[in-house]
Amino acid sequence: MAFIAALGLLMAGICPAVLCDGTLGRDTLSHEDHGKGRQLHSLTLASSNTDFALSLYKKLALRNPDKNVVFSPLSISAALTILSLGAKDSTMEEILEGLKFNLTEITEEEIHQGFGHLLQRLSQPEDQVEINTGSALFIDKEQPILSEFQEKTRALYQAEAFIADFKQPNEAKKLINDYVSNQTQGKIAELFSDLEERTSMVLVNYLLFKGKWKVPFNPNDTFESEFYLDEKRSVKVPMMKIKEVTTPYVRDEELSCSVLELKYTGNASALFILPDQGKMQQVESSLQPETLKKWKDSLIPRIINDLRMPKFSISTDYSLKEVLPELGIKKVFSQQADLSRITGTKDLYVSQVVHKAVLDVDETGTEATAATGVATVIRRQPRTLNFNRPFMVVITDMDSQSILFVAKITNPK
Known part of the structure; x- marks a missing residue:
């Protein structure tokens, strides 16, 4: 049995990017906090993830009551949590609360440390179940990105970073799609069908799961x-x-x-x-x-x-830009978005959220x-x-x- 999913967040510029020397506020994570996530009870994180998974499922099922539904809530929430690292104030709060985190009970620091540790643990090699998850940033060669944002995404989420030329959208699209195809063993060959020239950054998360039944079918x-x-x-x-x-x-x-x-x-x-x-x-x-x-x-x-x-293989793809606002994640899609912890200025908003998933079920054991x-x-x-x-x-x-x-x-x- 195999499950493969990938999610892409496309960020476009509101205005031409301006190089700023802005730094992140004192409320962000420090290296001394790195151990906190390990102390976070896994059930706290799992509870929020479960709530988000079922809430999103209901929205997707309601839109297409007679169609197959396949998605990875963990891949979607991981990408959005990484995005929240670059968000401030109400934009950040909307993202995390939309992911069903109660910010009066859990801090932003604990969320990132706990999530980062979870994704790292899931990706540890195991003989019997294959889980491969990861994230990548594709940054426009002319878009200044704060080094602190890149460092935190790398330290907390092991996110890779690549330079892309979004003024050449076909070439940039091929770079991103080839990366996702390679990471998902060819199961998701085209995450993005098109990119805007205004694109400044693309955030990708993928998750591949392969498991063998303990009791196989003949x-x-x-x-x-x-x-x-x-x-x-x-x-x-x-x-x-x-x-x-x-x-x-x-x-x-x-x-x-x-x-x-x-x-x-x-x-x-x-x-x-x-x-x-x-x-x-x-x-x-x-x-x-x-x-x-x-x-x-x-x-x-x-x-x-x-x-x-039944033995089957099905695939789905979703544009979540219309669905996520129904869960309270709205501002990040508007020109009121504050993603200034990415660039130092309020010049970015999310223009696309694309999620694709593939489910294969067979007899293998x-x-x-x-x-x-x-x-x-x-x-x-x-x-x-x-x-x-x-x-x-x-x-x-x-x-x-x-x-x-x-x-x-x-x-x-």
């Missing part, structure tokens, strides 16, 4: 079957199946859905939410961080006598062992779970409890 058992788009329409899809698998499961009668957890080898898991026919919108409207917690706390190892799930290691479970009645209608997926890094990806599959074909 490719020889995959067969063609119906996937029901709604009560009247269906499509033929390759359907994976596995019999007599023990895995965490809960039935939520109140919300009319079944919830199944499939684990990867390593420290990640996927939560599959299967609403009853016609109940997707009911489940979506009830989605809250508390809902996810209730499901996870209620999961019990069960024998699934017959588990069926490395060992056929029980997902929970539980050998004995009381079998009361045969339990069949057939993902042959729209469902949701939430991929989580178990160590940090951070949501890496959220998806809704309405049509796997």
Whole structure:
């Protein structure tokens, strides 16, 4: 199973850039603060990230109720958090509060230190799960960027910096797209389809996740079957199946859905939410961080006598400039934006936010062992779970409890 996402923030100049000697205020981070993020309880960061993930999911799903939804809340929030390093006053507060941080309970310093540490930890090489995340700044060769901003993005987020000539938009676009394509192993070949000549800086974040099921599906058992788009329409899809698998499961009668957890080898898991026919919108409207917690706390190892799930590869792309203001992030898109901690002057605003994601699900696995290691479970009645209608997926890094990806599959074909 593979998830790949990339997000690009495009910043344009309000007026011709003016070289300034301005420095950042005393409220910014110092090197002595570097250890603070490590002391930040991971659940504090995870709680805000979960709230943002579900809030954004609802906005995206509402705009396209019958379409697939795939995005990485972590990639989006990482890019916006880096951007907030260059923002001041209400512009900065809007970004962080839009990401669901309560600034009366957590400081800007703790957010950056905690986020930076999380991204660094996720990118540590691991034998069983591949997570590759990173950020890059593409700066116009004629745009003066404060060295302190570049230093902080590098120190806190390991962000790379490149010089681009945005007066040659096709060449600049190729430079950026080639970088993203290389980092996402060719899965996202064109993050930007066009760039404005007024562009001063582009901020890119990417996240690639590859995991192998702890209990794999046998490719020889995959067969063609119906996937029901709604009560009247269906499509033929390759359907994976596995019999007599023990895995965490809960039935939520109140919300009319079944919830199944499939684990990867390593420290990640996927939560599959299967609403009853016609109940997707009911489940979506009830989605809250508390809902996810209730499901996870209620999961019990069960024998699934017959588990069926479609094999698919889908991709999505979003322009988030219209969506993020609905979450309170508004000023950064206007000429009232204050990104003066980037240039020293109020000469920048965000003109584009582009997010692309790819989700591949197949049979691949490395060992056929029980997902929970539980050998004995009381079998009361045969339990069949057939993902042959729209469902949701939430991929989580178990160590940090951070949501890496959220998806809704309405049509796997």
